[in-house]
Amino acid sequence: VTAARALLTVVAVLAVAAPARASEERPTMAELESETVCPVCGSTVDQSNAPIADRMRAFMRARIAAGDTKSEIKRSLVAEFGPSVVEPAPPKEGFDLLAWLLPALGLAAAAIALGVAAVRWSRRRDGDSGAGPPADPEQNGRPPGDAELERRLDEELARFEG
Amino acid sequence: MTYALRVGQVAAVALVAALLGLLAWKLAEDEGRRESGPAPSFRLDRLDRDGSLSLASLRGKAVVVNFWASWCVPCRDEAPILDAAWRKYRDRGLVVVGVDVRDFSEDARRFARRYRMSYPLVKDDGTRVEREYGITGVPETFFVDRQGNLVGDPIAGPVDASEEIERRFEETIQEALG
Numbered sequence: 001v002t003a004a005r006a007l008l009t010v011v012a013v014l015a016v017a018a019p020a021r022a023s024e025e026r027p028t029m030a031e032l033e034s035e036t037v038c039p040v041c042g043s044t045v046d047q048s049n050a051p052i053a054d055r056m057r058a059f060m061r062a063r064i065a066a067g068d069t070k071s072e073i074k075r076s077l078v079a080e081f082g083p084s085v086v087e088p089a090p091p092k093e094g095f096d097l098l099a100w101l102l103p104a105l106g107l108a109a110a111a112i113a114l115g116v117a118a119v120r121w122s123r124r125r126d127g128d129s130g131a132g133p134p135a136d137p138e139q140n141g142r143p144p145g146d147a148e149l150e151r152r153l154d155e156e157l158a159r160f161e162g
Numbered sequence: 163m164t165y166a167l168r169v170g171q172v173a174a175v176a177l178v179a180a181l182l183g184l185l186a187w188k189l190a191e192d193e194g195r196r197e198s199g200p201a202p203s204f205r206l207d208r209l210d211r212d213g214s215l216s217l218a219s220l221r222g223k224a225v226v227v228n229f230w231a232s233w234c235v236p237c238r239d240e241a242p243i244l245d246a247a248w249r250k251y252r253d254r255g256l257v258v259v260g261v262d263v264r265d266f267s268e269d270a271r272r273f274a275r276r277y278r279m280s281y282p283l284v285k286d287d288g289t290r291v292e293r294e295y296g297i298t299g300v301p302e303t304f305f306v307d308r309q310g311n312l313v314g315d316p317i318a319g320p321v322d323a324s325e326e327i328e329r330r331f332e333e334t335i336q337e338a339l340g
Contacts, residue, residue, distance in 0.1 A: 039264040039289070040233075051233040055266060080266050082288020095188050113170075120166075 027070035032060045036074070039081045195296035195316060201227070201306040202294035206284035209262055209270050215284050217259075217310070224251075224338035225306040226258045228321075229292055231265040232273035234300045236320040241277040243322050244303075247335060248281040254339055255308065259284060263292045263300060303331070305338045313337050 023031060030046070036056065038048035045053050045060075056077070063073045077085045196202060205216035217225065228244055230237040248258040258281035262270040267285055274283055286292055295304060295316075303317040314334030317323075321331040 052231075052264060055233065055269060059266065081264060082290075084288065095184075098184065116166075 024070050027064060027073065029057070029060060029064065032064075032070065032073060033057065035070075035086065036060075036077060037085050037087065039085055195298065195318075196294070196304070196312060197316060198312050200310055201225070201304065201312050202291065204261075204284075204287075204291045204294075206261065206287060206291065209267060209283040209285050210274060210279075215259065215282055217306070220257050220259075220306075221310055222308055223255045223257050224308055224335070224340070226256065226335065226338070227261060227295070227304040227306060228258060229261050229263055229286075229295070229297050229300050229302045231263055231300050232269040233265065236323075237273075237301050238277055239322060240301050240320040241279050243328075243331075245278060245280055247331075251335060251339065256335060256339060257282065261286055261291060263289065263297075305334045307338045308340055 033046035034044050036045045037043070038045050038050050038053040038056070040050040040052050041048050045056050059077070060073060063076065068076075074086050201217060203217050205214050205218075207214050217227075226244065226247065228240075230240070244258050244260070248256065260274075260279060260281060260283040262283060263286045265285070270283070270285065273279075295302075298318060301320055303321055304312060305314045305316070307313045314337050315330070317327060317331060317334075319327070322328055
């Protein structure tokens, strides 16, 4: 059993690692374009029509043809344009740090609100089932009605039948 | 329940107010284009030869700092005017420095050869220097006097965009030369 588990683990690791290695050693244009940023417009290169994005595409095509790995191509682009060219996400510093913090804070606030609501809902259900008067079999599961309303309803029915 | 609702409403209003505050802080933090005071310093690798060039090394000279890129169409027409100014005033102590931004170095060198840019050319370090000057696009030109201070109004766009801008370009060079 232990050997079978070890074999499964190795197969699983290989199944994940093989495509990643292929992507690193033989990157495609689509991968590189979606993982790099146009330094002029800030969109990923595959979304950009800026002239410099055209040049970047030509550069990537030439480097792929020359056999460069994905890391090598990205390093060359960083050397030309700075680290922001391979960081589609906002930088993790200064004001831009908020772009990372706010979603996490929002999720935490939503989780807390959901938790509080769930606790309240659960308590109310407990209160409804235990504390109220015993149910009247004649009500057939319906909540007790307004006494005055029921009296008028009986009168109307009696008049109708009489 | 009413109490919880009220707390929720207060929290929502506080959140919106906090976000508005952050927006105001961000707007206040953005300095925009630098137009006066000491020119932001830089030491950048040269494109036209080996080595680097710092603004500090040009103290005592008037400097025209021109931000450009090889993919910038108006920069083609502007380059000969900048080169002519550099040749005309260099004996009086003017240096034109072209700062290439968001560009491939090889494209920039090819552009410089094609448009005969003989003045010193450097390449920005990522986007650091352009951010310190607060440029909004290329081309954009700043003027630095002999004491290292920005003078005149920066020219956003080509220096030959109109007769008025060409005149301002000349006048501000004279002001920088002192």
